Amino acid sequence: MSIESIEKQMQASAKIPPVHKWTPALSGDIDIRVARDGRWYHDGDLIKREKLVQLFASILWRENDEYFLVTPVEKWRIKVDEEPLLVVAAERQGEGSGAQIHFASSTGDSFLLDQQHRLFVDVNEAGEPRPVVRVRYELDALIHRNVYYQLVEWAEQSIDGVYGVWSAGEFFPLS
Template sequence: MSNLEQLEKLLKDQRGQPPIEKWQPELSGDIDIRLCADGRWIHEGGEIKRHELVKLFASILRREEDGEYYLVTPVEKWRVQVEDLPLLVVDFEVAEADQSGAQRIVVKTNVDSWFELGENHPLKVEADKNTDEPRPAVLTRHGLWARINRASFYRLVELAEQDGEELVLRTSGGVFSLGRLS
């Protein structure tokens, strides 16, 4: 199986996601779940260690127009706390797209979801207000952004090229600025 075929399989294996965009229950209240900046999920002070349970909760998580994060079912909606962003990008795969030679980049989150960088899943890099360090993120689904971990970001930088005063990552899905060169 070619690298491109493997990427297609990763993306197709995610079918069957709950249709939470159709669910509009009233707020049930706050639930004592905190999503930590390092990707851990904490419930009532203890870490949820079962990866499959975290994946299940992540599949019903969305961010709404009020900027808050909610776990949503057809009949309940519970607000959760998020320290930074609710998900992490922990890895990615690259393949050539077609005769144009544009690379396709598919990122993997800490809950085993895959998203191809492009118009629907853009990459953005903002500078930390205190340290000026880059804070890269990718839009996933349901208004959720995933912070790109340091190792993956450095690997993306290796794929980037200089364009004037910027470092840019060119993919079959678009061109993304990784920041200004100093």
């Protein structure tokens, strides 16, 4: 993925509706599930229309560890297996503390790894790293394994011996 395509996606991300301003009452539950691999399902069937998934992702809202599709007048609870978004690409410009790492999600979000979009890594039940990055509002994205390995390739050791990556003047530990 090139910087140009990431920038185009960043422009599309700027068109995210202002869901943080919408406060409708709960309309109920809808049988939509986001799997760990970033795929969206409705009534157990894979949603194959990419534009529909992008639309749903754009009106996604997290509240008290529950996820909702929100419009100005409706609020539908959905199920999320792990995280609702998935980072599938990364590109780095520069090196060291001057580096900038741009991420792209499977649903069209693009953003710079920075103070607003923080990276954190915890460990799953199997003892494997579980890298996650804040995308918007309270929504996080799981970082795909291939992208995580790319971050590991770019990792540098800090003064106190911690390995991590630099982006936008911030150091993000990978362990």
